Amino acid sequence: MSNSSKDLDHLIELMAKLPGLGPRSARRAVLHMVKKRALLMTPLADVLAEVAVTVRECLNCGNIGTADTCDICQNPKRENGEICVIEEVSDLWAMERSHMFKGRYHVLGGTLSALDAIGPDELRIPRLLRRVRDENVTEVILALNATIDGQTTAHYIADQLGDVRVSTLAQGVPIGGELDYLDDGTITAALRARKTL
Amino acid sequence: MPNLAVESLNLSHFRSHHVVQIECDPRPVAIYGANGAGKTNILEAISLLSPGRGVRRSSAEEMTRRPEALGWKVSAVLRTQDRLHEIETWSQNGTARQLRIDGKAATQVMLGRIARVLWLIPAMDRLWIEGAEGRRRFLDRTTLSFDPNHGEQVLIYEKAMRERNRLLKNQVTDAHWYRAIEGQIAATGVKIRKAREEALEYIHAAQDQAETAFPTAHLTLTNPENIEFSANSDDLAELLADYRSRDLAAGRTLAGPHRDDVFGVFAAKDVPAKDSSTGEQKALLISLILANGRALKEQTGLPPILLLDEVAAHLDAARRAALYDEICALGAQAWMSGTGPELFEELGDRAQHLLVTEVEGKSKVDLQ
Numbered sequence: 001m002s003n004s005s006k007d008l009d010h011l012i013e014l015m016a017k018l019p020g021l022g023p024r025s026a027r028r029a030v031l032h033m034v035k036k037r038a039l040l041m042t043p044l045a046d047v048l049a050e051v052a053v054t055v056r057e058c059l060n061c062g063n064i065g066t067a068d069t070c071d072i073c074q075n076p077k078r079e080n081g082e083i084c085v086i087e088e089v090s091d092l093w094a095m096e097r098s099h100m101f102k103g104r105y106h107v108l109g110g111t112l113s114a115l116d117a118i119g120p121d122e123l124r125i126p127r128l129l130r131r132v133r134d135e136n137v138t139e140v141i142l143a144l145n146a147t148i149d150g151q152t153t154a155h156y157i158a159d160q161l162g163d164v165r166v167s168t169l170a171q172g173v174p175i176g177g178e179l180d181y182l183d184d185g186t187i188t189a190a191l192r193a194r195k196t197l
Numbered sequence: 198m199p200n201l202a203v204e205s206l207n208l209s210h211f212r213s214h215h216v217v218q219i220e221c222d223p224r225p226v227a228i229y230g231a232n233g234a235g236k237t238n239i240l241e242a243i244s245l246l247s248p249g250r251g252v253r254r255s256s257a258e259e260m261t262r263r264p265e266a267l268g269w270k271v272s273a274v275l276r277t278q279d280r281l282h283e284i285e286t287w288s289q290n291g292t293a294r295q296l297r298i299d300g301k302a303a304t305q306v307m308l309g310r311i312a313r314v315l316w317l318i319p320a321m322d323r324l325w326i327e328g329a330e331g332r333r334r335f336l337d338r339t340t341l342s343f344d345p346n347h348g349e350q351v352l353i354y355e356k357a358m359r360e361r362n363r364l365l366k367n368q369v370t371d372a373h374w375y376r377a378i379e380g381q382i383a384a385t386g387v388k389i390r391k392a393r394e395e396a397l398e399y400i401h402a403a404q405d406q407a408e409t410a411f412p413t414a415h416l417t418l419t420n421p422e423n424i425e426f427s428a429n430s431d432d433l434a435e436l437l438a439d440y441r442s443r444d445l446a447a448g449r450t451l452a453g454p455h456r457d458d459v460f461g462v463f464a465a466k467d468v469p470a471k472d473s474s475t476g477e478q479k480a481l482l483i484s485l486i487l488a489n490g491r492a493l494k495e496q497t498g499l500p501p502i503l504l505l506d507e508v509a510a511h512l513d514a515a516r517r518a519a520l521y522d523e524i525c526a527l528g529a530q531a532w533m534s535g536t537g538p539e540l541f542e543e544l545g546d547r548a549q550h551l552l553v554t555e556v557e558g559k560s561k562v563d564l565q
Contacts, residue, residue, distance in 0.1 A: 112374065114363035120371065148356050148381060155377035183306075184346065 060131070062107030062124050064089050078104050081138035085128060085157065087111055087145060095143065103141075106131065111149035112156055125157060132164055139165040146171060201313065201499045202530040203243060204274045204281070210262040211269040212238035215559040221549055223276070225524055225531040227541035230553035235560030236534040239553070240316070240504040242271045243532055245286050245294075247314035248305035248341065248348050252504060257288035266291075275312055277499060282311055309345035313493055316504035317486050325470040325478050329458035336418075336459050339489050340396040342501060347392045354385040358455055361437075366448045375441060376434075382453065383434035390454045393418060397459075400485060403492035410519035411484035412477065413464040422452040479511050483520060490527050503531035509540040518543040538565070 008030065015026035033041040051066070058070035065071060072078050082103030086092050092105050108123045120126065132140060140161055144150040158166045172190030173182065182190075202223035208214040213235035228236045237252070241260070244251040253259075261269045268289035275282045285297040296303050298311065315338070324331050341347045361378045364371075397416050404413045424436060433453070437444075440452050461470030463477055470481055486503065494500040503524065509517050521544045524531045533548075535541060541550060550565040 112377070114360045114367070114369070114374075114378075119369070120374065148353055152357070152360070152377045152381055155380050156373050159373045159376050 061105050062089070062109055062127075063092055063105060072104055078102060079135070081136055082141060083128070083131065083135075083137050083139075084141045084143050086143050087150065087153075091143065091145075101141075104135075108144075108153065111144065111147070111153040113149050120156070123153075125160075128157065129160060132161060137164055139167060142166065142168045144168075200276065200278075200528060200530065201502055202276050203246070203502065203532075204276050206239070206242065207270075207272045208239070208242050209270040209272075210265060210267055211242055211271055212260060212262060213555065213558075213560040214238060214242075214562075215262065217560065217562050219551065219562055219564075221530075223528075223530050225521075225529070225533065225544065225548040226551060227538075227544055227548045228532065228534045228551045228553055229536060229538050229541065231536065231555070234553040234555045235562075236553050237318070237506050238560065239551075239562070240318075240506050240532055240534060243273070243502065244314055244316055244504055245271055246273055246275060246284050246308070246312045246502075248309040248345075249338070252316050252318050252506070257294040258291040260288065261291070268292075277311060284308070284312070306345055306349050309341060309348060313342045313497070313499070313501035314504060315339075315342060315486055315489055315501050316506070317482055317508055318504075318506040321482060322475070322479060324482065325461055325473070329456070332459040332461075333457055336393055336396065336457070339400065339485075340392050342489060342493055343396050343399055343496065344392045347389070350385045350388050350392070354382060354389055354455065357381040357385070358450055358453070361444075362449050365444050365450065368445060370445075376438070379434050379437040380430075382437060382450075383430040383432075386433045386454045387430045390418075390457070393454070393457065399492040399496070400488050403488040403495065404484065407488065407491055409484065409487065409523060410516060411480050411487060411523075414470060414481040414485055415462040415464045416485075417460045417462075419458045419460045420452075420454075420456055421458070422456065424452055476511065480516070483508065487523055487527065490529055494527060500527045500529035503529050503533075505531055505533045507534055507536075509533060509535045514543070521547070 012023065012026045012030050015021055015029055016023045018026075021029065033044065054066040055064060056066065056068065057064055058073055059068050060073040061070060063070040063072060067074075080103050082101070083106050084095060084101055084103060085106045085108060086095065087108055087110060089107055092107055095101050095105070106124065106128045108125065108128070110118055110123055112118060112120065112123065128140075131137065140157070142154040142157060144154045154168060170193050172186060172193050173179065179187065200223040203221060205221070206217075206219040208217040210216075213233075219239070228239060230236050241252050241255075250256075251260075261267065268287065268291075270285065270287035272283065272285040275284055283299050286294055288294045296305065296308060298307060321331070321335065324335060337347065337351060357378050361375065361382065364374060364378070369375075397418060400416065425432075436452055437450070440450075444450050444452075461481060462468065463470055463473045463481060466473070470478060473481065486505075490500050490503060508520070512520060517540070521541075525547050533541070538550065538552075541548065544550075552563045552565050554561050554563070
């Protein structure tokens with residue numbers, strides 16, 4: 001890097017570490033902020049400083065927010081007996097974008113992986129089991145990724161949930177998808193999960 | 198005649214080759230040249246047109262030409278019946294190998310659906326006497342040629358197995374965790390076992406129906422634990438649960454298709470393959486490769502591409518002529534290597550002949 005200021009170089013270096021940004025896009029972002037110092041850079045710095053202090057994981061579900069209990073867990077309207085289990089907060093946000101699910105969430109924080117030394121205690125699985133017991137839960141929806149580790153984790157949780165109804169997300173043809181572009185496994189799953197019109 | 202064939206092959210900084218272009222037709226290809234000239238490297242390049250790590254099972258980094266170490270690329274135009282596919286595979290600066298089919302990023306499974314490539318290399322001469330792993334790998338390549346999804350199932354199985362073995366090694370006793378992993382192992386394990394059994398049936402049928410100069414090998418799938426589970430994944434899951442305490446003591450998974458083996462018998466003499474002479478063992482392998490080719494042709498209408506490294510050297514003139522006749526009858530584009538042109542005389546103009554030489558540290562390929 002050949003910028004005149006060490007601080008600017010440092011800022012670009014940090015920005016380049018963000019997902020989706022590389023050195024080139026980080027330079028562009030920094031230059032843009034410098035041009036919009038009052039409108040963008042200062043408010044961004046203020047919010048960053050504030051959120052860095054206040055951000056925390058919800059003690060109940062693992063979602064992130066600025067209070068000990070997140071907005072979803074505090075909302076009595078979301079207490080409908082359904083808990084959707086997801087791997088990461090980004091999955092929670094994806095579910096929320098659909099506006100379809102009206103229950104509460106439980107963010108595991110990853111998947112079981114013996115090779116990476118991630119066991120049930122490293123995830124929020126014991127906490128999930130307590131919630132299912134204490135919160136009058138009627139259904140647990142396992143919305144985990146369709147990877148080997150995701151499915152192992154789903155089976156592990158389902159194995160321990162006892163009488164409560166356990167479901168998983170359907171797998172198959174995405175909306176707007178063309179069969180020609182799907183792999184064999186997805187088509188097989190879609191065919192198995194076919195429904196009467 | 199319908200055919201699966203390489204129509205052109207380009208190597209760039211691959212092993213001993215600097216930049217090489219080979220144009221060919223569907224006939225077999227005889228490659229000759231001195232030791233170390235770069236013949237096997239051509240076969241290895243073609244083996245990368247099918248799923249897996251190729252004939253030498255090398256890493257992408259090992260395939261790069263030294264001393265430049267700039268990365269390498271293999272690209273080929275492959276004809277399958279009336280279609281042409283452009284396949285490119287490469288690695289830069291020691292990074293993982295990448296693959297493109299017809300200009301689009303592709304997976305190894307997709308490659309398996311296009312190209313079926315079978316091979317016989319000198320390292321396989323000890324197949325019948327070495328450990329079970331080599332025979333299992335041989336069986337899996339045969340199985341993969343019939344079932345392109347087999348490789349993916351094996352990968353899932355191995356991943357789940359590594360997870361279970363880590364739990365066993367760490368002396369974890371959480372039964373729920375074991376059950377979750379064992380469910381995955383069982384689901385893929387039964388598919389793997391079934392696909393392997395079917396592949397052996399296809400091979401046996403192809404051997405029985407053929408008139409061949411090479412001896413028939415009877416192959417039986419064996420397992421040290423003598424376990425029966427092929428019909429139902431629940432059986433295998435139950436078996437794994439039963440073995441759990443024993444596995445915990447051993448620190449690894451003792452039962453399952455990962456311990457399958459193939460027991461070969463020289464049928465005409467009823468002698469185990471491992472006790473047959475060196476020449477007979479080689480003949481059995483050739484017989485199996487040819488049977489695999491015939492079975493594939495029967496199923497798909499296309500014979501596979503064959504890679505036969507130094508195969509002629511171990512055969513007398515009569516056997517060599519018989520091998521060439523059978524390859525031509527099969528209609529396979531067989532890429533064969535040997536040290537001199539005399540080894541391929543019996544082929545005449547039924548094949549293309551390539552001379553590989555080394556000039557100033559670079560392999561040079563000339564059509565004869």
